[in-house]
Amino acid sequence: xxxxxxxxxxxxxxxxxxxxxxxxxxxxxxxxxxxxxxxxxxxxxxxxxxxxxxxxxxxxxxxxxxxxxxxxxxxxxxxxxxxxxxxxxxxxxxxxxxxxxxxxxxxxxxxxxxxxxxxxxxxxxxxxxxxxxxxxxxxxxxxxxxxxxxxxxxxxxxxxxxxxxxxxxxxxxxxxxxxxxxxxxxxxxxxxxxxxxxxxxxxxxxxxxxxxxxxxxxxxxxxxxxxxxxxxxxxxxxxxxxxxxxxxxxxxxxxxxxxxxxxxxxxxxxxxxxxxxxxxxxxxxxxxxxxxxxxxxxxxxxxxxxxxxxxxxxxxxxxxxxxxxxxxxxxxxxxxxxxxxxxxxxxxxxxxxxxxxxxxxxxxxxxxxxxxxxxxxxxxxxxxxxxxxxxxxx
Ligand SMILES: Cc1ncc(COP(=O)(O)O)c(C=O)c1O
Numbered sequence: 114x115x116x117x118x119x120x121x122x123x124x125x126x127x128x129x130x131x132x133x134x135x136x137x138x139x140x141x142x143x144x145x146x147x148x149x150x151x152x153x154x155x156x157x158x159x160x161x162x163x164x165x166x167x168x169x170x171x172x173x174x175x176x177x178x179x180x181x182x183x184x185x186x187x188x189x190x191x192x193x194x195x196x197x198x199x200x201x202x203x204x205x206x207x208x209x210x211x212x213x214x215x216x217x218x219x220x221x222x223x224x225x226x227x228x229x230x231x232x233x234x235x236x237x238x239x240x241x242x243x244x245x246x247x248x249x250x251x252x253x254x255x256x257x258x259x260x261x262x263x264x265x266x267x268x269x270x271x272x273x274x275x276x277x278x279x280x281x282x283x284x285x286x287x288x289x290x291x292x293x294x295x296x297x298x299x300x301x302x303x304x305x306x307x308x309x310x311x312x313x314x315x316x317x318x319x320x321x322x323x324x325x326x327x328x329x330x331x332x333x334x335x336x337x338x339x340x341x342x343x344x345x346x347x348x349x350x351x352x353x354x355x356x357x358x359x360x361x362x363x364x365x366x367x368x369x370x371x372x373x374x375x376x377x378x379x380x381x382x383x384x385x386x387x388x389x390x391x392x393x394x395x396x397x398x399x400x401x402x403x404x405x406x407x408x409x410x411x412x413x414x415x416x417x418x419x420x421x422x423x424x425x426x427x428x429x430x431x432x433x434x435x436x437x438x439x440x441x442x443x444x445x446x447x448x449x450x451x452x453x454x455x456x457x458x459x460x461x462x463x464x465x466x467x468x469x470x471x472x473x474x475x476x477x478x479x480x481x482x483x484x485x486x487x488x489x490x491x492x493x494x495x496x497x498x499x500x501x502x503x504x505x506x507x
Pocket of ligand 1: 159219220221222224247248249250298302331332333334359360369
């Protein structure tokens with residue numbers, strides 16, 4: 114059996130037509146297949162490979178940590194330098210209200226932790242979430258996904274969820290004294306990167322304050338510079354009570370984190386103790402990779418350059434078949450007239466050596482979320498391939 118046959122037979126499949134690109138190696142913004150065909154990667158492991166593939170500095174720091182120790186104890190008992198340094202670096206670059214990190218394994222686990230923490234803190238259980246939101250695929254996160262089709266066969270899910278429309282000021286009347294938490298994405302990851310309006314986020318913050326509800330920002334995809342700020346909320350000048358991060362924070366390694374204040378986090382310590390438990394959360398290899406990613410982002414101009422890179426994409430992706438470009442920073446959703454053309458373009462791009470991808474709920478749009486290290490020249494080349502691919506599809 115070759116690798117493809119094993120993949121299809123012995124690995125669980127989650128769609129009928131997986132891409133089946135057989136990866137040989139990856140470097141920078143490029144992925145190479147087994148025939149050494151080179152692809153520009155505008156997906157970056159779905160916004161995860163912040164500094165590109167096989168980043169030398171991240172690899173070096175991983176290797177150095179490997180020589181010291183890997184897993185030694187479940188989360189929260191031993192003092193491990195990679196965790197400590199990462200927690201400090203995060204606290205140094207976040208508002209005081211967000212000075213306490215809990216490291217987990219993935220985005221969805223960060224959401225689970227945040228929801229549990231909101232319940233413990235408020236002694237309430239009603240969670241407000243948005244239509245077309247995506248917060249992860251485990252049962253808790255799934256309960257607050259704003260798409261019934263994806264949820265219905267998994268019911269019963271967690272009770273207490275109340276759905277509102279994204280950016281609807283009218284629907285904010287749902288926030289009241291029963292609300293434990295409001296969870297929002299500042300850029301909706303599943304709906305083609307629709308951006309939350311400033312006035313809407315501000316109003317939510319006010320209402321959470323009024324009714325003693327916890328405001329949770331799901332920054333799992335917007336963190337670590339992707340929007341042009343280290344964290345997306347910095348564009349809004351609004352600090353949530355809990356922020357969830359993952360994906361890009363690992364620089365290609367699996368890590369997630371929910372962050373709040375010491376005061377709120379202390380609710381996980383008692384009644385009962387061990388409010389959230391994880392064996393591998395805060396794994397030293399993943400924390401060191403995250404720390405190195407963060408250090409590089411802070412030491413270079415990568416984040417400040419995002420704005421001009423976004424502008425270049427927007428300028429060069431000018432074609433009559435492109436209806437509009439949603440999103441912000443290096444998370445852009447290219448919207449076509451319909452899903453047929455969108456699907457064709459994605460496939461044609463792949464044939465032409467460029468990887469882009471679909472969105473969960475927005476079928477007319479194509480994702481652009483490259484490593485933040487992509488250069489202007491590489492953006493020009495990418496846009497040329499996309500435009501050529503659209504023309505070939507007509
Ligand atoms: C906004 C958002 N929240 C949560 C998740 C879930 O993260 P993970 O796949 O690491 O569980 C994702 C993943 O796509 C996401 O984009």
